[in-house]
């Protein structure tokens with residue numbers, strides 16, 4: 528070859544926008560395109576941008592393949608650069624055209640480093656040899672840097688994963704995905720939002736269940752709305768005094784995905800004491816009998832998609848009706864730090880329904896949730912109070928069950944709120960500012 532390298536500039540048009548936004552598919556295809564052309568892959572780094580678009584590079588022994596996509600145009604700009612003549616970059620071109628379902632592609636090949644224009648420097652190359660140069664892993668494995676990013680307007684959380692998509696299906700309500708993250712184990716996401724991970728799910732599930740159960744030892748009937756990962760009912764079913772535990776989950780694909788890839792949370796689905804219903808919680812609560820439940824836990828996702836209706840006054844009014852005289856409602860109530868406006872609005876609604884002095888907020892540290900500071904609400908219909916609990920019984924329960932987060936001190940401490948949260952809880956929705964909020968406040 529009369530040049531050091533071959534550089535093909537590629538324009539792929541009429542690609543599937545879906546695929547152009549699928550970081551896993553793109554990373555896998557780019558790595559496979561290099562290997563199919565006979566290249567030796569060293570590592571790959573790919574990033575999924577929000578709201579859409581992917582950028583990435585595969586470093587090969589023979590140089591690199593790079594890509595940036597515009598899903599909104601069904602377009603990908605690709606660079607195929609190989610040095611030497613052991614690898615034919617056109618093989619990668621053909622592979623990718625098919626992998627991206629590109630309607631048509633245009634390309635231009637440049638010969639890089641025309642030898643006739645280059646003068647070889649005659650110095651001792653050994654001085655250049657970098658003994659620390661990273662060599663290909665002995666087992667041929669390549670370091671793949673593929674990141675999942677949950678990005679909101681002002682903040683984002685990125686988690687590195689293996690690049691293997693364990694589960695991905697679209698239900699009529701949402702996209703259900705399971706990623707194999709390196710730091711937090713398998714992770715369930717719905718519509719690109721983190722729901723739970725194997726490594727920190729216990730925080731959320733222990734706090735949403737044991738705080739109400741240890742402060743209301745006479746509870747016999749519990750209802751969970753949402754909670755399709757199974758973690759909340761797993762924790763509830765530790766309480767033997769519960770005679771009835773009902774889970775109403777709208778999307779059976781969430782349960783399917785968790786049974787396959789989050790067995791620790793899904794273990795409760797086999798429990799004979801569980802009454803599992805695949806149904807819309809909003810419809811279920813409307814048809815439920817008055818004063819039927821001692822505890823109702825709203826384990827919903829964020830106030831978007833199928834879960835939007837679970838954040839309305841009408842829904843909470845129905846929950847109130849279905850609670851026994853001394854019943855308690857627990858909800859995941861978002862984060863005071865993440866979106867103060869949503870937080871303030873939620874609590875204002877609870878207080879209007881349950882009463883100003885019957886609504887409590889407690890906090891927990893959940894690393895994979897936006898800002899890491901998450902909150903739960905405790906609303907009492909009758910005289911139950913979250914801090915009137917038997918600390919010895921709570922300590923014994925935490926020990927007997929081998930809990931990882933909840934204990935009698937955490938129970939009490941969770942209600943010790945920082946001043947900015949107390950301030951937000953006493954703020955009217957129309958007066959909330961973004962002083963404490965990561966997300967902008969849309970007045």
Ligand code: SAM
Nearest residue numbers: 753754755776777778781807808827828833834
């Ligand atoms: N811990 C998570 C969080 O805070 O983001 C939530 C966990 S759980 C996976 C949320 C569940 O609520 C999802 O499985 C979703 O399908 C379910 N869900 C959403 N809307 C629902 C509705 N209207 N009725 C019943 N379940 C619903």
